[in-house]
């Protein structure tokens with residue numbers, strides 16, 4: 001099962017969680033960016049306006065060569081960050097059908113319903129998600145999510 005873990009991360013929290021997950025899944029890792037070094041305010045603005053410059057994935061990957069993808073995104077303004085939404089809107093049709101979302105957040109609110117709204121970009125509903133708070137990202141939590149993903153095979 002060839003897996004790609006793709007993430008956007010402004011301050012490193014999502015990156016660290018996704019890299020840990022990739023370790024347990026023996027997955028390749030790629031970085032999603034919008035070519036902008038975002039301050040908190042510019043992240044807020046992007047989230048509110050939804051207007052973004054071109055997206056970039058590095059290294060360049062052939063999505064079709066993967067069986068499964070996990071996309072890591074921070075929560076911005078009560079919803080998965082707009083960079084991920086724009087990515088899914090543009091590229092969902094090229095992605096493996098087995099798709100998981102991993103979000104990181106600061107607060108205690110449950111964003112499950114907001115995460116499931118990403119299904120509107122997908123032909124097949126996402127296979128699962130993990131939503132985790134910054135201070136609660138532990139090896140055990142990530143390892144459990146990796147085990148759930150692998151059990152879905």
Ligand SMILES: Cc1cc2nc3c(=O)[nH]c(=O)nc-3n(C[C@H](O)[C@H](O)[C@H](O)COP(=O)(O)O)c2cc1C
Nearest residue numbers: 009010011012013014074075077078104105106107
């Ligand atoms: C513009 C902006 C909006 C945010 N809104 C929320 C929010 O609504 N709820 C929340 O729990 N955390 C919110 N956060 C905190 C991030 O989700 C959290 O710090 C996340 O782990 C950051 O991930 P990163 O380091 O990969 O960028 C927000 C952060 C930013 C920059």
